[in-house]
Amino acid sequence: MTFDMNLLDKIESREAIVAVIGLGYVGLPLAVAFAEAGFRVIGIDIDQDRVDALNRGESYVSDVPDEQLAPLLRERAGEWERGRQGEGFTPSREASRGALSATTDDDTLRTADVAIICVPTPLGKTKDPDMSYIIDATDAIAQHLHEDMLIVLESTTYPGTTEELILPRLESAGMPRGCGVEAGEGFFLAFSPERIDPGRKDYTIHNTPKVIGGVTPRCTRMAQALYECAIEQVVPVSTPRTAEMVKLLENTFRAVNIALVNEVAIMCDRLDIDVWDVIEAAKTKPFGFMSFYPGPGLGGHCIPIDPEYLAWKLKTLNYNARFIQLAGEINFGMPEYVLGKIADALNDAGKPLNGSRVLLLGVAYKADVGDLRESPALDLIHLLEEKRTDVSYHDPYVPAFNVDGLAMRGVSLDGETLQQADCVVITAAHSDYDWQWVVDNSRLVVDTRNATKDVVAGGTCIVKL
Ligand SMILES: NC(=O)c1ccc[n+]([C@@H]2O[C@H](COP(=O)([O-])OP(=O)(O)OC[C@H]3O[C@@H](n4cnc5c(N)ncnc54)[C@H](O)[C@@H]3O)[C@@H](O)[C@H]2O)c1
Numbered sequence: 001m002t003f004d005m006n007l008l009d010k011i012e013s014r015e016a017i018v019a020v021i022g023l024g025y026v027g028l029p030l031a032v033a034f035a036e037a038g039f040r041v042i043g044i045d046i047d048q049d050r051v052d053a054l055n056r057g058e059s060y061v062s063d064v065p066d067e068q069l070a071p072l073l074r075e076r077a078g079e080w081e082r083g084r085q086g087e088g089f090t091p092s093r094e095a096s097r098g099a100l101s102a103t104t105d106d107d108t109l110r111t112a113d114v115a116i117i118c119v120p121t122p123l124g125k126t127k128d129p130d131m132s133y134i135i136d137a138t139d140a141i142a143q144h145l146h147e148d149m150l151i152v153l154e155s156t157t158y159p160g161t162t163e164e165l166i167l168p169r170l171e172s173a174g175m176p177r178g179c180g181v182e183a184g185e186g187f188f189l190a191f192s193p194e195r196i197d198p199g200r201k202d203y204t205i206h207n208t209p210k211v212i213g214g215v216t217p218r219c220t221r222m223a224q225a226l227y228e229c230a231i232e233q234v235v236p237v238s239t240p241r242t243a244e245m246v247k248l249l250e251n252t253f254r255a256v257n258i259a260l261v262n263e264v265a266i267m268c269d270r271l272d273i274d275v276w277d278v279i280e281a282a283k284t285k286p287f288g289f290m291s292f293y294p295g296p297g298l299g300g301h302c303i304p305i306d307p308e309y310l311a312w313k314l315k316t317l318n319y320n321a322r323f324i325q326l327a328g329e330i331n332f333g334m335p336e337y338v339l340g341k342i343a344d345a346l347n348d349a350g351k352p353l354n355g356s357r358v359l360l361l362g363v364a365y366k367a368d369v370g371d372l373r374e375s376p377a378l379d380l381i382h383l384l385e386e387k388r389t390d391v392s393y394h395d396p397y398v399p400a401f402n403v404d405g406l407a408m409r410g411v412s413l414d415g416e417t418l419q420q421a422d423c424v425v426i427t428a429a430h431s432d433y434d435w436q437w438v439v440d441n442s443r444l445v446v447d448t449r450n451a452t453k454d455v456v457a458g459g460t461c462i463v464k465l
Pocket residue numbers: 021022023024025026027044045046047050118119120121133136137154155156157194195196197198301302
């Protein structure tokens with residue numbers, strides 16, 4: 001049996017042990033998907049609180065309910081532990097299939113046949129890629145790299161990362177990649193971008209096609225075999241850098257189109273046209289148009305950040321990514337634009353920003369999630385505070401937060417809270433809100449999401465983006 005057949009056999013029989021490094025929005029649903037597909041999954045995270053919560057069966061990712069974790073953790077992981085104690089650290093593979101457990105201990109990688117990296121890829125202070133998390137995860141794998149191991153990077157990153165950063169670090173561990181012809185040597189390495197949209201119900205990890213590019217065709221085939229166990233459709237591409245670029249094209253496409261529609265909103269405002277009506281009508285065209293919506297700015301870990309990874313890489317090649325730059329200028333200027341809308345609306349009511357009570361509804365970056373990363377609501381709060389506005393917020397998903405020196409606790413939402421606000425600003429249109437009730441109890445509403453499109457305004461002034 002050749003070495004790759006060996007891993008292939010383990011994958012096909014679900015005997016392969018899968019380690020997922022980084023148990024966040026991406027890593028946890030993936031770990032659950034592989035455990036549900038019948039693999040023994042070890043989740044590794046540096047955050048002890050997350051690890052403890054998972055081992056208690058408590059999920060911190062809204063797409064993974066506790067009920068989904070329970071059957072994977074309690075019964076099966078117990079079998080795994082018993083197997084482990086009885087056999088040193090060699091798990092009873094048969095007993096532990098379909099089990100998930102979490103740990104902070106990198107040494108567990110030594111038992112893993114597959115290691116999938118799902119760690120953060122933020123920007124540094126100078127907007128350069130911060131690769132430190134990927135490097136740490138790769139170095140942990142390199143320490144325990146063994147023959148026949150498959151490594152997949154899922155973190156979003158610039159084209160070239162897998163081959164230029166990860167491959168040499170793994171090769172320096174003393175093992176050639178899985179392109180050798182001899183049996184019994186080498187490892188497999190691939191990039192596969194995560195494309196999930198947190199909170200989305202129609203397209204999940206299972207039915208969103210998975211793009212995979214391995215450093216060799218064999219690496220691609222091995223990763224494909226693994227992912228086909230849990231995901232309906234796998235799309236192999238020729239190289240890791242192709243797969244890396246696929247993800248950046250997708251998210252740059254979104255960032256640029258959101259910037260376009262944000263600028264159209266600003267233009268419509270000058271022209272006294274309702275931009276939301278324009279979009280609704282434009283999207284009736286059955287071809288050649290795709291609807292995007294304006295808002296208070298970009299948020300989340302992906303759309304505001306990923307294009308910067310591409311722009312940074314191009315800068316190293318003396319190329320200025322102009323669309324990305326312009327889109328960034330427009331999108332990151334939106335909180336300032338919304339501030340102007342609030343100031344004008346208050347002014348019309350005879351009030352200055354200074355001292356006015358402004359209540360934000362929804363501080364998460366989008367509807368129906370509790371993710372605050374890069375949320376434009378936070379920028380708006382900073383801007384309002386600079387103007388000495390009395391700012392408060394309510395968000396059913398974010399009871400309190402402490403981000404970048406801004407610490408706030410949400411207020412409870414009742415008719416009185418709304419009536420006391422000089423201006424209510426809708427920044428995330430969570431479906432829990434009853435918009436008619438919000439409008440009925442408010443004096444002035446600035447709606448950045450068109451959440452109030454179906455409500456009857458009554459005596460309330462509603463200002464839209
Ligand atoms: N959130 C999304 O919607 C989304 C979608 C597609 C792609 N991505 C990409 O996936 C990657 C992960 O994003 P996320 O949203 O899951 O991030 P996250 O912050 O939710 O989770 C990352 C986890 O990695 C852990 N971690 C950091 N360094 C580690 C290390 N050395 N070893 C083990 N664990 C470590 C953190 O403690 C954290 O729990 C990023 O590159 C992101 O751009 C995210």
